[in-house]
Amino acid sequence: xxxxxxxxxxxxxxxxxxxxxxxxxRDAIIRxxxxxxxGSDVHLYDHYxxxxxxxxxxGHEFMGEVxxxxxGNQKLKIGQRVVVPFVIACGNCxxxxxxxxxxCDNSNPAEKTDASELAYGYPMAAAFGYSHLTGGxxxxxxxxARVPYAxxxxxxxxxxxxxxxxxxxxxxxxxxxxAAVNCDIEPGDVVAVWGCGPVGLFAVQxxxxxxxxxxxxxxxxxxxxxxxxxxxxxxxxxxxxxVREALSEMTGGIGPDACIDAVGMESHGMSADNLLxxxxxxxxxxxxxxxxxxxxxxxxxxxxxxxxPGVYGGVADKFPIGALMEKGLQIKSGQTHVQKFMPELLKLxxxxxxxxxxxxxxxxxxxxxxxxxxxxxxxxxxxxKVVLKPRHTRH
Amino acid sequence: MANRxxxxxxxxxxLSSARNPNxxxxxxxxxxxxxxxxxxxxxINRPRQELYDFWRDFRNLPTFMxxxxxxxxxxxxxxxxxxxxxxxxxxxxxxxxxEDVPGECIAWSSVAGASVPNSGRIEFxxxxxxxxxxxxxxxxxxxxxxxxxxxxARIFRREPNIQARHELRRFKQLMETGxxxxxxxxxxxxxxEE
Numbered sequence: 048x049x050x051x052x053x054x055x056x057x058x059x060x061x062x063x064x065x066x067x068x069x070x071x072x073r074d075a076i077i078r079x080x081x082x083x084x085x086g087s088d089v090h091l092y093d094h095y096x097x098x099x100x101x102x103x104x105x106g107h108e109f110m111g112e113v114x115x116x117x118x119g120n121q122k123l124k125i126g127q128r129v130v131v132p133f134v135i136a137c138g139n140c141x142x143x144x145x146x147x148x149x150x151c152d153n154s155n156p157a158e159k160t161d162a163s164e165l166a167y168g169y170p171m172a173a174a175f176g177y178s179h180l181t182g183g184x185x186x187x188x189x190x191x192a193r194v195p196y197a198x199x200x201x202x203x204x205x206x207x208x209x210x211x212x213x214x215x216x217x218x219x220x221x222x223x224x225x226a227a228v229n230c231d232i233e234p235g236d237v238v239a240v241w242g243c244g245p246v247g248l249f250a251v252q253x254x255x256x257x258x259x260x261x262x263x264x265x266x267x268x269x270x271x272x273x274x275x276x277x278x279x280x281x282x283x284x285x286x287x288x289x290v291r292e293a294l295s296e297m298t299g300g301i302g303p304d305a306c307i308d309a310v311g312m313e314s315h316g317m318s319a320d321n322l323l324x325x326x327x328x329x330x331x332x333x334x335x336x337x338x339x340x341x342x343x344x345x346x347x348x349x350x351x352x353x354x355x356p357g358v359y360g361g362v363a364d365k366f367p368i369g370a371l372m373e374k375g376l377q378i379k380s381g382q383t384h385v386q387k388f389m390p391e392l393l394k395l396x397x398x399x400x401x402x403x404x405x406x407x408x409x410x411x412x413x414x415x416x417x418x419x420x421x422x423x424x425x426x427x428x429x430x431x432k433v434v435l436k437p438r439h440t441r442h
Numbered sequence: 443m444a445n446r447x448x449x450x451x452x453x454x455x456x457l458s459s460a461r462n463p464n465x466x467x468x469x470x471x472x473x474x475x476x477x478x479x480x481x482x483x484x485x486i487n488r489p490r491q492e493l494y495d496f497w498r499d500f501r502n503l504p505t506f507m508x509x510x511x512x513x514x515x516x517x518x519x520x521x522x523x524x525x526x527x528x529x530x531x532x533x534x535x536x537x538x539x540x541e542d543v544p545g546e547c548i549a550w551s552s553v554a555g556a557s558v559p560n561s562g563r564i565e566f567x568x569x570x571x572x573x574x575x576x577x578x579x580x581x582x583x584x585x586x587x588x589x590x591x592x593x594x595a596r597i598f599r600r601e602p603n604i605q606a607r608h609e610l611r612r613f614k615q616l617m618e619t620g621x622x623x624x625x626x627x628x629x630x631x632x633x634x635e636e
Contacts (some may be wrong), residue, residue, distance in 0.1 A: 051446060052634040060634075068629035071621040102634040119620060139618040141487055141573050153615045156623045157608035170611075171621070182623075185631040195623055 048145045048435065051416040056094035059417050061311045064104065067185065067193035072119025075197030077131060080107035081210040082187045084416070084433045085133075085218060086244050086311075087358050089424050091178065094311060096360055098162060098178035107133035107175040108217040109187025110210060113201075122198040129201035131194055132385035133218040135173040135184060136271065138199035148172070149382035151310035155182045166361075174382070181257030188416055190437045205397070210397055214434065215245070215403045221388040222356050223249025223309075228388075229354035229379035230305035232257050239263045239294055239303035239346060240280070245406055245432055246356050247309035252401060254307075263297060265290055268428040274405065279301045294346050302348030310339035310388045311357025337363040344370050355380035406432040413437040456481065456578065477583050480603040486614045487574035490566045491545045493617060497564060498548060506612035506622060520553075525586075533557060559584045579610055 052062045069078055087107050090096050110130040113123050123129065136148035143151050151172035157164075160170030163180050173195075175188015185192065194201060204213050223246045230238055238254045240247050243266035254262050255278070264275035265283045272282045283293050294303055343353055344367050353376055371378070395401040408431040411419050419433040459477070486493055496502050500513040511532060514522040517583050519539045524532050535556035541549035541563070551561035560583035567576045612622050625631040 048632070050634070062634040064632040064634050065628040067632050070626075070630045072625060073619070073621060100633070104631070104633055135623075137615075137619040137623075141485060144487070153619050154623055156625055157611040157615070159625070160608075160611065161604060170528060173625075183625040183631055185625070185627075185633060189632075195454065196619070 048190035050099075050185070051106060051413065051435075053091060053099055053103045053105055054101055057092060057421075058127050059092060059105065059420050061416055062100075062102075062413050064185075064189075065183060069115055069117045070193065071195060072117045073196050073198050074117040075113055075120055075123050075194045075201070076115040076227075077109070077111040077129065077187075077192050077194055077201070078114045079109050079187055079190060079315065079437050080113040080128075080440065081111070081191060081214045082106050082189075082435050082437070083214060083217075083219075084108075084188070084419050084423050084435065086246065087177070088420070090312065090358060090360075092420050092424060093313065096178050096180075098180040100179060100183070101409060103176070103178070103183070104185035104189055104322070105176040106186030106188030106192075107177055108219065109175075110204070110213065110214050110217065111192075113197075114191070116197065120198045123201065123203075126199070127207075128204045128326050130204060130389070131175070131187065131192070132200045132202075132216075132221075132389065133174050133177075134200075134382060134385050135175065135182065135195055136199060137196050141243055142172075143199075143237065146384055146387040148384045148386040157182060159183055160163045168278050172382075188413065188435060190413070190439055200386055202393060206394075208397070209248045209404075211404045211407060211434070212402075213393065215249070216385075216389050216392055216396075218383065218385065219245040220249050220392055220401070220403055221385045222246050222383040223251075224253040224388050225305050225381075225383045226250040226309060226354045226356035227253035227257050227259075229356075230254065230257075230259075230307065231377075232259050232305065234258060235260045237261045237263065238296050238303040238307065239265065239343075240307045240309055241265050242274075242309035242311075242357065243268070243275045244309060244427075247271075247307070248274055248278060248406060248431075249403070250309055250354075250356065251275050251278050255279050256395070256400065257361075263294065263303065270428045271431060274431065285410055290342060291346050291388055298348070302351065304348055305352040306343040306347040308340050308343045308353070308355045308357045312337070312359050337366065339369055341365070344374075344376065347374070347376060349374045351376055353378045356383070407434050409433045411435055449497065456483070457580075478584075480606045481578065481580040482603070482607045482610050483576055483578040484610050484614050485569055485573050485576050486617050488617045490568055490575045491574055492546045493577060494548070494566050496617065497613075498542075498544075506616050507609045508612075535560075577610070577613070579606060581606060 048067050049061055050064045051059055053059055102173045113125050113127045116123050134149045135154040136143050136151035137153040140152040149172055154173035155170055159179055159182055163171040171181055173182030227250050236259050238259045240250050243264050251262050251264050262280040264280040266272050267283055267284055267286045276282050368381050413435045417437050423433050456576045504510045512524040521537050524534050536553045537550050538553055540551050547565045549563040554561050562581040565578045569576050579634050615622050629632045
């Protein structure tokens with residue numbers, strides 16, 4: 048089959064690789080009809096995430112048709128259309144029973160767990176197409192994918208619903224939703240969202256549905272700010288405005304009740320701390336640039352809440368621990384427990400309360416995926432979301 | 443239940459987490475202070491008896507222990523172990539059960555003359571907060587010298603503690619999910635190999 052493979056920094060190629068097969072009883076094979084490039088794929092593209100091997104198939108946002116199921120899979124049937132969560136979770140362990148699917152204790156093969164156990168204290172769960180720290184599973188930017196524990200993860204989509212309407216259930220919609228859930232929104236709350244990429248935009252939408260009084264969105268790409276505004280947010284362009292002063296003024300001097308860092312480790316901006324972070328990352332003195340997170344901690348009101356869906360992987364310098372403690376802040380973060388949120392979000396989509404199609408700026412053939420990566424990274428204003436369509440010429 | 447009382451001097455932590463563990467204090471038969479001790483505890487979300495029963499039939503062990511080629515049951519207490527090494531070589535020894543409390547613990551020891559003297563113990567305890575069964579494996583072995591020692595080191599490839607925790611993790615995965623996850627290429631995780 049054809050698949051998008053990682054070859055090195057800023058080098059991804061569509062190659063011919065072996066077709067996946069059923070290996071374990073609960074597996075399924077999915078014939079992929081739509082798959083997207085995620086902002087976190089750009090972290091792989093930029094080689095900010097360790098544990099990549101040349102030839103790895105990328106992609107963790109995908110959906111398609113079930114073409115084969117293992118002998119132990121009692122749930123899925125051939126021909127069903129499913130969206131696959133990017134987190135691989137067994138459904139049986141202590142964590143899955145608590146619906147903390149992104150903490151699944153079993154999905155990461157034992158021999159892949161040493162690095163994350165060393166780095167984080169406990170081994171991480173597995174994900175599709177996202178380095179060998181999280182399992183080394185082939186991703187979904189391909190014609191087919193093998194889905195482990197397919198009786199737990201994939202959600203069946205009713206007939207007649209376009210791929211574009213439901214594809215983002217795989218990652219960014221639940222991620223934006225959980226970001227807003229983690230704000231513990233109360234009536235009257237003002238929520239500020241750093242970053243109007245896909246997750247930030249879905250967080251804006253989700254915060255309003257979950258009862259935020261006002262949402263303020265921060266970015267510098269005009270097109271992305273425009274989208275945030277169309278969803279009901281007030282907007283701040285950080286290139287034109289001093290963000291902390293603006294947030295204070297816009298909230299009568301109190302500050303936002305909750306702040307979301309939907310930026311993560313590759314912050315933009317020309318501030319001194321960000322430039323210093325950039326130098327330190329380049330010289331491996333630190334791994335993560337945390338400019339946005341510093342802004343969030345200083346920007347939120349005293350006693351406020353912070354939610355971090357943005358991806359970080361390592362350690363940070365100049366983390367404002369004093370502000371965190373003295374202001375009495377709460378922080379919630381984490382990879383998304385996708386399986387937990389999929390059913391309620393599918394219902395909101397089917398009821399017409401959430402629309403995700405506005406985000407898609409480009410639809411490309413899978414063969415054009417390298418161009419999609421380049422443009423998604425370099426032309427962030429125009430390329431808000433790229434969806435890839437495999438051609439399946441041989442089948 | 444020797445291991446329950448084999449605590450570190452540093453409080454309630456088990457002996458396997460001690461900075462300088464002494465196997466002789468771990469309740470392992472035949473163990474002496476020169477041996478290397480490895481140990482690990484996992485919580486498995488299955489009933490204690492089910493886990494004990496699976497482990498007690500040593501013929502099941504090769505399904506999740508990647509270096510064990512075969513275990514033959516000689517009689518109720520004795521078994522013969524064949525462990526694979528590099529270049530199709532093998533190491534073999536006879537092992538005898540030294541303690542067996544159904545549903546609770548199994549202890550074993552290699553018989554005299556084994557090329558790699560070793561002993562081990564697995565305990566199954568109900569988690570006190572209803573999270574399943576806490577399984578603790580403790581293994582002591584005499585670091586071998588000479589060519590057998592080199593072979594043994596290559597069999598275990600890495601630090602034995604890492605090997606032990608991978609195998610305990612695979613046991614947990616098999617018991618909880620019914621399968622052992624893998625992303626081995628080419629078919630489990632197709633990749634463009636050079």
